[in-house]
Amino acid sequence: MMIVDLIDGDDFRDRLVALGIRIPEGASPETCARMALLKHAEVGVPGLQELVQELGGQIDIMLPSVRAALERFLLPALR
Template sequence: MMIVDLIDDDDFRDRLVALGIRIPEGASPETSARLARLQHDEEGVPGLQELVQALGERTDIMLPSVRAALHEVLLPALQ
């Protein structure tokens, strides 16, 4: 049996923090996405476009809350 790690709230937040985005511990996926979008709009975030693209290809292993934040908040901002 194969076990797949889901992209959960913490993983999503950690990936955004790794890009230098300031997100408080325990932030929801929607909050994380909104803070990422805000920082991107204000000063740009190198690597955000690539991260969003890579995550968009993995929605099958993403929690619904993370998928919604990605599709409703970040994707529209980066298109």
Template sequence: MMIVDLIDGDDFRDRLVALGIRIPEGACPETCARMARCKQREVGVPRLAETVRELMARTDIMLPSVRDAIERFLLPELR
């Protein structure tokens, strides 16, 4: 039996925090995406677009709440 590590809200938050975005512990995926969008609009976030592309390439193991947050708040911002 193969066990797959899903991309959940904590993983999403951790990736954004690694990019220098300050996000409170326990923030939901929507809050994480909104805060990332705000930071992108204010000062830009190096590697945000690359990180989003990497995540979206893994939608098969991504929780729907994370995918929805990325699609609603980050993809339109990064186009």
């Protein structure tokens, strides 16, 4: 049997923070996505497009809230 870790809101936030985006602890996936998109629009975020592409290929192992935020805010803007 194979066990897969789901990508939850904390994982999503941690990956964005690793790119240098300042996001408060406990922020919702929607807030994380909005803040990432805003930062990208203001000054650019190296690696964000690659991360979004990577996560876009992992939709099936995301919690619904993370998937919704990714699909609503980041995928359309960074494809």
